[in-house]
Amino acid sequence: MSELNMISAFRLLQAADDFKARLSGTFAAVHGISVNEYFLLLHLKQAEKNRLPRVELARRLHVSASTITRMVAPMEKIGLVDRGTGERDARMALVVLTDTGAEKLSEAQATFEDHACYLFEDRWSESEIDQLSTLLGRLVSGAPGNLT
């Protein structure tokens, strides 16, 4: 039944868009970072040795390589990330999470948690959230650099 597929996809996009819009406002106001910058820090945090090449970040955030270059520059300036060199490949300019960046991420995580709780609050039982999480998990299981 393809109609059901379409409705699911609509709701997926709309639910994510609404959530992201609310999140975006709070992040900008409270932490002074964008949602994408938050995810960038998060990917670094979960990466081996807290560092990733720019191309990999571009793939994971669904943005171009040039966007990563321009997104990282100011983050480097305020000390959230640092620039590392590839050990075996001198082309790579690795993005490295700093202690300051990890701290900023930690603060943002608290905000994210607030929003995530508010998203389900009240009307949702734990088993329902678990169901949703499991189903969504199957959608992202194949994605490169899965955050969960």
Place this chain on the structure above:
Amino acid sequence: MSELNMISAFRLLQAADDFKARLSGTFAAVHGISVNEYFLLLHLKQAEKNRLPRVELARRLHVSASTITRMVAPMEKIGLVDRGTGERDARMALVVLTDTGAEKLSEAQATFEDHACYLFEDRWSESEIDQLSTLLGRLVSGAPGNLT
């Protein structure tokens, strides 16, 4: 359990972002429109008399009013939408879906359906998709201008 809430929210954002990225590429290549333009047409299609004020479109698409102005201009030029005037409020410059726009939307719907089917294909049973759809439906039920 807030950890579970966060994981669900992560997966929601990631699943939607992945899907949207794939959709975006096909829409641009096949139909020459963006995902946002597709949703704009869709909202018009489901609106009474196939027309909506620009402010309402801005709210639903989570973009600014100026973005709607600049997004609609080229769509008007190629005949996808038309400009209507509010009957009781002369400030409103309503965006009206044309027959050409409805046809373009219909073509895009087919593409969307393809992607939606591919998203769940194989590994998903109908009851699982139904579960996901129901759960996501509760997330968007409060949203203004719900598409489903």
Place this chain on the structure above:
DNA sequence: TAAATATACTTGCGTTCGCAAGCTTATTGC
């Protein structure tokens, strides 16, 4: 009724993004 406020839309300006081109370094083929 007249002034003050609010709403819908547009435009100017600065910022951000993707694409294409260029630079540097790795890898492949002969």
Place this chain on the structure above:
DNA sequence: GCAATAAGCTTGCGAACGCAAGTATATTTA
């Protein structure tokens, strides 16, 4: 080992966006 190709990163340029200001119309208030 050297030329040819590929991969990672940066930069120039045009397109798209949000914010703030401006215009026009509605609504509220005195």
